[in-house]
Structures are given as C-alpha cells and as structure tokens.
Amino acid sequence: MPQLPAPVDEALLAPLDDRADDCADGVPPVVRPRLGAVLRRVSVSLLVACVVPAALFYTCFRLTDVWVAMAAALGWSYGAIAWRVVTRRRPSGLLYLTAAVMTVRTLVSVALDSTYLYFLQPIVTDAAIATLFLASLATARPVVARLAGDFYPLDDELALRPGVRRLFRRLTLLWGAIGAAKAAGTLWLLESQPLDTFVLVKTVTAPTLNGLTVAATIAAVVVVARREGLLERVVQPVPSGA
Known part of the structure; x- marks a missing residue:
C-alpha cells in the first residue's frame, strides 16, 4: 500500500511563501550578511594575505637566512592564490596586491643581490600606497570604495548612498595617513x-x-x-513565560 506524504507544517513554509511572493512581484529578496559573517571574511582575508606571510618570513629568517624567508613568504602568497583558483573561489584583491608587491620586492632584491633593498622597498611601497589612497580622494571612487566588494556584497545602489560614500572617503583618508606614518617610522627604524x-x-x-x-x-x-540597514539584525526569541 503506497505511503501518504507526511504533513508539512505551514509555519515552516511561510518564509518560503513570502520569498516566492517577492520573486513573483519581480523583486528578488534582499539577503544581508550578518556581522559575524563579515568579520570572518575580513579576518580570513587578512590572515591569508598578511599575517601568515609575515610569520613565515620571520620564522625562516631566524632559522635560515633572509633569502629563504623571501622565497617562503612569496611561495605562500602564490600558493594561496592557486588554491583559491583551483577550488573555484575568487582570491581577494588584498591577496593579489600582497603577492604583486612581494614579487617586485623579491625580483629587485635578487637582481641586485641586495637584502637592504628588500626591506627598503616596503617603505617605498607604503609611501606610494599612502599617496595613492590620499590622491584617490580627489576622484569619485576612492580606493576603499574599490576594495570594499572583497568584504561585503555591494551594488550600485549601496555604493552611491551618501552615508556609504562618506564612510569610504573617511576610511581612505585613515588608511592613507596610517600608511604614510608607517613608512616614515619604518625608514627611521631601518x-x-x-x-x-x-x-x-x-x-x-x-x-x-x-x-x-x-x-x-x-x-x-x-x-x-x-x-x-546593511547588516541583518538577529532578533532573540522571547520566552513564553516572559
């Protein structure tokens, strides 16, 4: 005897019905990521692009020499890019930027056989990037606006909001000023x-x-x-006895 399908709780189907109604009206449902998801994405991007190469470089520098340290840090960056491509995940713009900067540093140092230039180049790079950030404030899209899509799904409507545009400009100014200060301090230290x-x-x-x-x-x-209203707010259920 054929089995009858199990009854379905209508309450569980309500959110699906609402989403279906939205699609039927021609308006796709808007899904906003939660703050935790955004923070995890930022943390992973910084860890892969910046923290791990720096830790590898210092470890290899202490255990072997500076040339091995250069190769290890650069190899990590290219390996991370290759892994994300093979697994069909887009590498972040920060990872590409870090790999490009490290490639130039390593090639120049090897070509001129100078470890001093390897450490001097980041100072020049920080100064150049700080200049780029600050100069981009004169354009319609400062640098932070161009990189924000790596960490949060942006569309034209969101990017053009006055509050979001002010945020991008202020953050571009912040990172430009920090980069300039870091370049000056590192040069003195070197x-x-x-x-x-x-x-x-x-x-x-x-x-x-x-x-x-x-x-x-x-x-x-x-x-x-x-x-x-760009982050999903989590509403805690109210206990029945409250």
Whole structure:
C-alpha cells in the first residue's frame, strides 16, 4: 500500500511563501550578511594575505637566512592564490596586491643581490600606497570604495548612498595617513637599528598597527552599516513565560 506524504507544517513554509511572493512581484529578496559573517571574511582575508606571510618570513629568517624567508613568504602568497583558483573561489584583491608587491620586492632584491633593498622597498611601497589612497580622494571612487566588494556584497545602489560614500572617503583618508606614518617610522627604524632588531620590531609593530586600524575600520563600518540597514539584525526569541 503506497505511503501518504507526511504533513508539512505551514509555519515552516511561510518564509518560503513570502520569498516566492517577492520573486513573483519581480523583486528578488534582499539577503544581508550578518556581522559575524563579515568579520570572518575580513579576518580570513587578512590572515591569508598578511599575517601568515609575515610569520613565515620571520620564522625562516631566524632559522635560515633572509633569502629563504623571501622565497617562503612569496611561495605562500602564490600558493594561496592557486588554491583559491583551483577550488573555484575568487582570491581577494588584498591577496593579489600582497603577492604583486612581494614579487617586485623579491625580483629587485635578487637582481641586485641586495637584502637592504628588500626591506627598503616596503617603505617605498607604503609611501606610494599612502599617496595613492590620499590622491584617490580627489576622484569619485576612492580606493576603499574599490576594495570594499572583497568584504561585503555591494551594488550600485549601496555604493552611491551618501552615508556609504562618506564612510569610504573617511576610511581612505585613515588608511592613507596610517600608511604614510608607517613608512616614515619604518625608514627611521631601518636606518637606525641592526637588521635583527629591525625585523623583530617590524614583525611585531606592523601587524599591531594594522590590527588597530582594522579594528577602527570595522567599528566605523558597523556604525554606518547599522544605520543604513546593511547588516541583518538577529532578533532573540522571547520566552513564553516572559
């Protein structure tokens, strides 16, 4: 005797019915990521693109020499890009940028057989990137607006909101100023300290400064995102006895 289908709870189908009604009206449902998902995405991007290469470089530098450290950090960046491509996941713009900068640093240092240039180039790069960030404030799309899509799904409607545009400009100014200050401080450190001290201090201070800047960035983003309704609010169920 054929089995009858099990009854379906209509309450479970209500959200699907609402979404179907939205699609029937020609308006696709808007899905906003939760804050936790955005933070995980940012954390993973920074970990893969910045933290792991720096840790690899310092470890190999202490155990072997600077040339092995260069190869290890660069190899990690290319391996991370290749892994994401093979697994059909788009590498972040930050990962591409880090790999490109490290490639130029390594090639110049090897070509000129100078480890000093390897450490000098990031200073020049920080200064150049800071200049790029600050100069982009004169354009319609500052640098942060171009990179924001790596961390949050943006469309033209969101990107053109006045509050979001102000946020992008302020964050571009923040990162440009931090980059300029970091370039100046690192240059002083390179010229005044032994190489071992320089590598140790830079390995500690650079991630710390970047982490503080990221924390300030996230705090500003959360404030604006809540105001603009871009983060899903989690409503806690009220106990029946309350």
